Amino acid sequence: MELGSRKAFAKLRVMQPASSGSGREGCGSKGGSSKSGCGSAAGKGDLAPEIWEKVKNHPCYSEEAHHHYARMHVAVAPACNIQCNFCNRKYDCSNESRPGVVSERLTPYQAAKKVFAVASAIPQMTVLGIAGPGDPLANPEMTFKTFEMVTKTAPDIKLCLSTNGLMLPDYVDRIHALNIDHVTITINMIDPVVGAKIYPWVFYNHKRYKGIEGARILSERQLLGLDMLTARGILCKVNSVMIPGINDRHLVAVNQAVKSRGAFLHNIMPLISAPEHGTVFGLAGQRGPTAQELKALQDSCEGEMNMMRHCRQCRADAVGLLGEDRSAEFTAEKIMGMEVNYDLDRRQAYQEKVELQREAVAAARNAELETLAGEQSDISILIAVATKGGGRINEHFGHAREFQVYEVGTSGARFVGHRRVDNYCQGGYAEEDSLETVVRAINDCVAVFVARIGNCPREGLRNAGIEPVDRFALEYIEQSAIAYFREYLERVRTGEIQHRERGDAEIRQGALIA
Amino acid sequence: MAYKIKESSCIGCAACANECPNGAISEQISAFTIDPAKCTECIGFFDEPQCVAICPIPKTCIINPDVPRFVAAV
Numbered sequence: 001m002e003l004g005s006r007k008a009f010a011k012l013r014v015m016q017p018a019s020s021g022s023g024r025e026g027c028g029s030k031g032g033s034s035k036s037g038c039g040s041a042a043g044k045g046d047l048a049p050e051i052w053e054k055v056k057n058h059p060c061y062s063e064e065a066h067h068h069y070a071r072m073h074v075a076v077a078p079a080c081n082i083q084c085n086f087c088n089r090k091y092d093c094s095n096e097s098r099p100g101v102v103s104e105r106l107t108p109y110q111a112a113k114k115v116f117a118v119a120s121a122i123p124q125m126t127v128l129g130i131a132g133p134g135d136p137l138a139n140p141e142m143t144f145k146t147f148e149m150v151t152k153t154a155p156d157i158k159l160c161l162s163t164n165g166l167m168l169p170d171y172v173d174r175i176h177a178l179n180i181d182h183v184t185i186t187i188n189m190i191d192p193v194v195g196a197k198i199y200p201w202v203f204y205n206h207k208r209y210k211g212i213e214g215a216r217i218l219s220e221r222q223l224l225g226l227d228m229l230t231a232r233g234i235l236c237k238v239n240s241v242m243i244p245g246i247n248d249r250h251l252v253a254v255n256q257a258v259k260s261r262g263a264f265l266h267n268i269m270p271l272i273s274a275p276e277h278g279t280v281f282g283l284a285g286q287r288g289p290t291a292q293e294l295k296a297l298q299d300s301c302e303g304e305m306n307m308m309r310h311c312r313q314c315r316a317d318a319v320g321l322l323g324e325d326r327s328a329e330f331t332a333e334k335i336m337g338m339e340v341n342y343d344l345d346r347r348q349a350y351q352e353k354v355e356l357q358r359e360a361v362a363a364a365r366n367a368e369l370e371t372l373a374g375e376q377s378d379i380s381i382l383i384a385v386a387t388k389g390g391g392r393i394n395e396h397f398g399h400a401r402e403f404q405v406y407e408v409g410t411s412g413a414r415f416v417g418h419r420r421v422d423n424y425c426q427g428g429y430a431e432e433d434s435l436e437t438v439v440r441a442i443n444d445c446v447a448v449f450v451a452r453i454g455n456c457p458r459e460g461l462r463n464a465g466i467e468p469v470d471r472f473a474l475e476y477i478e479q480s481a482i483a484y485f486r487e488y489l490e491r492v493r494t495g496e497i498q499h500r501e502r503g504d505a506e507i508r509q510g511a512l513i514a
Numbered sequence: 515m516a517y518k519i520k521e522s523s524c525i526g527c528a529a530c531a532n533e534c535p536n537g538a539i540s541e542q543i544s545a546f547t548i549d550p551a552k553c554t555e556c557i558g559f560f561d562e563p564q565c566v567a568i569c570p571i572p573k574t575c576i577i578n579p580d581v582p583r584f585v586a587a588v
Contacts, residue, residue, distance in 0.1 A: 105526075203568045
């Protein structure tokens, strides 16, 4: 169910309400999970209060929020104005949330109706993003028309858009007027020489500019757009794709440049690159970074600004909370037949309950942290967690499509990333090599927290030196991680175990389906 | 006197239709197509044909061999 099965090459086209769209299949739908995400402040503590207020319910900016709130993207913007070597426009872009031709393209009217339908069915859906399948600002009328229609009926839904930045300076005022207060720009370089290796061309002012010339235009427009957004008080996140040997070291300079221009969050994502994606990089054998290479780069930029670590490079039409994909419930065909009643009061009542849940998670974490108050140790460990959201360890090992990774030390537990494993347990039976996939993905972790786990994988994990832990089933993640760490230190002290550095881990290749 | 779109490689992204100065490109059942009666190869508008310049798939917007090349009125 890797991309090899993704042969279907349906054309990208507007779905007619009556037509039956098989648009999304052929793209390995089995591996799907609707993880969203595009930002990772660990939470309140890292951000200025006024920024936290704006992003606290935004799953794409905070992993913690991602446990409680959902976002959706609508694919209304098919055209693009640049070419990236990590993107094959025939398919979903494997690196960014850009569904390709296998996706369903919506008209603004269909998109708005989809938003109301999803918002009614999923009251924790708080954010609407437009990210493609091309570039939203290469399709400005479709993009802005959709936002206008949504905001008229659903003023509580936050709007955001994600762009390559080429046309951004022309539309900043329109973005501002529409109250779009979150914009993501993908900036992979600030040096056109580096840029020429990533972007073969850009289309600007009715002309195709190639190589360094094109990359220079793109970079100037991106940074100008960022400056203009900051000047208007619009929150701006920067996405960068980490491409080993091409821009990996350069991204430190990118980080400084965007920070100095007021970006509030930097999301460095691993290049997803395999030959079957048909991208220039994939075909050329360009590799993506390992988990530890990615983490090291994120760590080295951390002191400069908030780093986002929970981006799942999802598709632009995914719908749902962490670990679930509900986009199949909301195809164009289905939504056009739905009776939708947008109930703002019901949504707000639900969200109040969610807030109480979040406060409980934070209180439990803080109470547990106090038990570490007297501890002094240089040891820190990584723990993998199987979760479906809500801040709890509530997923069966065999059902986990990804593991969240927390780094725990005497200062507490913090989310540092997630590792895709797709389904270890498929169709009710587990396969040996699937366990190996999981081990490779979390090989740098000391333990894996699960709600349940079978005997066979339990033994396999132990043999790989990863402790399977189910005694915290259904408990809060951070609280449990701190408790485990306290015991870990005690076990090291008594000589029961020896602490040693774990190895590196692999970032799973293949496009994330949803 | 025109360009045409190779149906088998068109991904239907509509970028060309947005850029065409003649409104010659429209979406048909299986792909976008160029009306040869309207296409001027962008002569008189831009230095390069816009559909060719923005199309993400190489060799998709190509000269239509079935009609004569466009000649600008003197």
